[in-house]
Amino acid sequence: MIDFHCHIDxxxxPASVLNEVDVRGTYVLAVTTTPKAWRGTRKLVGTRKRVRVALGLHPELATQRYSEVALLCGLLPEARFVGEIGLDGSSVHRGSLDLQHDVFERILEASAKQGGRIMSIHSRGAATLVLDALEKHRGAGVPILHWFSGTDRELERAIAMGCWFSIGPAMLKSRKGRELASRMPLKRVLTETDAPFARSGSKPLMPWQAYDCLVELGSITGAETDELRTQILDNLRSLPKRSSNAF
Structure with missing residues (x-):
């Protein structure tokens, strides 16, 4: 099982969730929302073989945590994965887009200087702006668009640019989410939960529930569930492995 976007901390x-992750053999990318949370989450994760921690600054926190951009850039040599980063153009956060954009550009530029990173990227309501920034900073690394919700045209552009996608049970609950997922190249798809924000009923999803989306994904793509399991694991293994932090 693979959960490529989970807020473990x-x-x-979180300790009990991580213990269960070990028991179930789940691969997890633990994204963080602030640079200051990164070292604490790494300590929490410890030496677990299947869990990696991504260095992030969530766009929703750009205003409050702008001063931490320099810290994030300074920590990049220690981090192979970056996330959650990106832009949020939803009505609640649209007013801070200029500041978000500055943060995102600085992170991409710094990632490029470090030779590129594997990036889990938020793009709600701002897919075109995210793609513009990625096009400008081609050397920033491998962009994995988490819970992509852009237009058909934006999806086509993202695919043409070589972007990857992480999808999960919550995304596939909506018709739009299913339509977008049906058009994503399966060789560039990973599974996620976005937990504990994403929920199953009244309870937060758990990392080992990321594969709960496979039946629905199979129904919209025509692929068998076992075929999807194999493909997604192959996808994880095909990500660049230029450091000991790779899966």
């Missing part, structure tokens, strides 16, 4: 009891 934001569960009420």
């Amino acid at each position: 934001l569960y009420p009891d």
Whole structure:
């Protein structure tokens, strides 16, 4: 099982979730929302073989945490994965887009100087702006668009640019999410939960529930569930492995 976008540190009891991740053999990318949370999450994760921690600054926190951009850039030599980063153009956060854009550009530029990073990217309501920035900073690394919700044209552009995508049970609950997922190249798809924000009923999703989307994904792509399991694991293994932090 693979959960390529999970906020492990934001569960009420992250240690117990990590212990269960070990038992179930789940691969997890633990994204962080602030640079200051990165080292604490790494300590929490410890030496677990299947869990990696991404260095992030969530666009929703750009205003409050702008001063931490320099810290993030300074920590990049220690991090193979970057996330959650990106832009949020939803009505609540649209007013800070200029500041978000400055943060995102600085992170991409710094990532490029480090030879590129594997990036988990937020693009809600701002897909075109995200793609513009990625096009400008081609050397920033491998962009994996988490829970992509852009237009058909934006999806086509993202695919042409070589972007990857992470999808999960919550995304595939909506018709638009299913339509977008049906057009994503399966060789560039990973599974995610976006937990504990994404939920199953009244409870937060758990990392080992990321594959709950496979039946639905199979129904819209025509692929068998076992075929999808194999493909997604192959996708994870095909990500660049230029450091000991790779899966």
